[in-house]
Amino acid sequence: MTATSTAPAQGKPKAPRKPRTTKKSKAKRVAKKPVKPNLGQLLDGIWSRLEENDPLRTMEPLKLPSPHENLRAFGRAIIRACEKCLGHKIEVEVEGYDHDTWERLIGAWALYQRSNRITRCEAAKQLGLDRSSLTIALNGKRPLTQWVLMSLAKLLNVEPFDIRSDLGASYARSKDRDVAIMLNRISNEISSLKGDVLGLIQVGMPLEGLLTKIDRLDAELGVH
Structure with a gap:
């Protein structure tokens, strides 16, 4: 009985492996567009x-x-x-x-x-x-x-x-109103202070000079 030799089956040659691409390497190849500032x-x-x-x-x-x-x-x-x-x-x-x-x-x-x-x-x-x-x-x-x-x-x-310049007129009116309120409050304070000083003068304290200053302040403010 003659031995027969079996030749090994020859398949297709294997293709060379491609280098593995990671997400990082992909990101490196994509050039980022410069972002313009706002x-x-x-x-x-x-x-x-x-x-x-x-x-x-x-x-x-x-x-x-x-x-x-x-x-x-x-x-x-x-x-x-x-x-x-x-x-x-x-x-x-x-x-x-x-x-x-x-x-x-x-x-x-x-x-x-x-x-x-x-x-x-x-x-x-x-x-x-x-x-x-x-x-x-x-x-x-x-x-x-x-x-x-x-x-x-x-x-x-x-x-x-x-x-915003269109606010000027209404803002000015508001300011005028605020000033009027402030002057009225000052007028009341001056009247109260003047009454206190007059009371002290009546008991003999020499405060006539202070009273003169209060009257002058009252006149300068235009509050009567």
């Missing part, structure tokens, strides 16, 4: 980017006549400086009076930052807001509410009508 972020560092001799560094819009208009011009100049950094025009969603208000808000914010260098996060904390709400206002995405306007004006050391 206006709020640009404002956080505006004074560190401006040239030392830039006229914006010494401009005082609130000390000039018509401060609300000068504040708007100052805000526009700040916006142009930010647009120059971005390389394109900043688009906002507010229009008309709200757009004017936004420009003044930018001016007031930048002016305050020039001396205080406050961040949006710190300001929002002082105002009791979340940072996104403040950023939305600075980016011109939504009109200012009355409460946010009043809070920001107080923080930035400006009058509310410096930011």
